[in-house]
Amino acid sequence: MLHNSTERRSLRYLVVVVVVLTAFAPATATAVPSPPHEVFGTVTDQNGNAVSDATVTVTGPDGNSYTATTGANGYYEISVPAEEQESGDTLTVSVEGASETTAFASGTSEQLDFSVDADTGGEDGSDPSSPDDDSDAGGGGSVGGGDDGDDVVTVTARISGTNATVPIDGESLSEVGFTSQTNLSATVTITERTGPVAEGPANRTFATGADIEFIFGSSDGVETVRIGVKQSRLDELGVTADQLSIYHLDETTGEWSELDTTVVGQNDLRVVLEAQPDGFSEYAVFATDPGQIEPPGTPTPGTPTPDTPDEDGPTSDGETASEDTPTDDEPEATTDGSGPGFTVVLALLALVAAALLAVRRDD
Structure with missing residues (x-):
């Protein structure tokens, strides 16, 4: 027993x-591998034009190097593996004689833009700075010449998560944002338009515009696009938020298509509009002429009377589309x-x- x-x-x-x-x-x-350190940006010449086919190199302290070639828009992106670096290691990023140093940090993304010297003389020996030079170095012109001036703002930025906003400190454009049901991971280039790139629709006044281009990653998951118009621009035109609509340019026909537009944010500095995107290229915000009481095809929240703004509309809660850009889409490790x-x-x-x-x- x-x-x-x-x-x-x-x-x-x-x-x-x-x-x-x-x-x-x-x-x-179980071991979770560390994410890499990503370096991205654009390479331009002394005139601000994109430099394509330039080789960008990231070199670590151990001599290991990682390279990428810029695309037609001058954009590059390089991932440095965490397994071959330690936190704080010095990385040297170089391209055509220009270089910068940065410190390795796992799981981070860093934008480094470069300006390099390029041969500005044409094959005929002409000087681009000459007033008699008729070359079109700045790309396609616009009605009113709004996007060829010295004050044009172009921003290249990484977007991630389900609600991303890119601030734009332009003359009339304050921001461009995107929402998605799935996590976005892309790089966009946004250029402010201070004049329409094609003749605008009848009885409409141009307020602002943006050329939106996804240069890395996919835009397939984007469900809405947001465009912020500075209030100073609306004051200049003498229009209110309920007179604004987002338009998308059909580059094949050269005609603007009006999108179903909602005002999702408004304060003393800007008005934020939202619509479902129709591809990504040229977007513009047009305002109905103040004399039109009921402009056809223009969505209006409430009675469309210019002197009686809808105070109970979607902006009465004071929320703005650019205040919250979630960056915590990835689950955090539990430590308590x-x-x-x-x-x-x-x-x-x-x-x-x-x-x-x-x-x-x-x-």
Whole structure:
């Protein structure tokens, strides 16, 4: 009888040890790899034109290097593996004689733009700075010449998450944003338009515009696009938020298509409009002429009377589309006692206590 009791006690101890080792084995065996350090940006010449086919190199302290070639728009992007670097290591980013240094930090993205010298003389020896030079170095012109001036603002930015906003400090454009049901991971270039690139629709006044281009990653998940118009521009035109609509340019026909537009934010500095995108290229915000009481095809929240703005509209809550840009889409590691690991430990302690109690009863 004593022999059987000893065997049963030993068996119970063995079961407890096996349960403990099984519970803790996955936690110690699973290792999450560290994300890389991403460097991206654009390469332009001294005139601000994109430099294509330029080789950008990132070199680590151990001599390992990583390269990328700029595209037609001068954009590059390089990922530096975390396995080959340590936090704080000096990285040298260079292209055609220009270079910058930065410190490696796992899981970060950093924008480094370069301006390099390029041959400005044409094959005929002409000087581009000459007033007699008729070359079109700045790209396609616009009605009113709004996008060829010195004050044109172009921003290249990474967007991520489900609600991303790119601030634009332009003459009339304050921001461009995107929403999506899935996490976005892309790089966009946004150029402010201070004049329409094609003749605008009848009885409409141009307020602002943006050329939106996804130069890295996909725009497939984007569900809405937001465009912010500075209030100073609306004051200049003498129009209100309910007179504004977002338009998209059909580059094949050269005609503007009006999109179903909603005012999603408004304060003393800007008005933010939102619509479902129709591809990404040229967008513009047009205002109905103040003399039109009921402009055809223009969505209006409430009675469309210029001197009685709808105070109960979508902007009465004071929310803006650019105030919150979520950056916490990825789950964070649990470090307190409320996670699943803590629950497993409690369960194991309870199991051990039950086993010891059973042993004492057998004695």
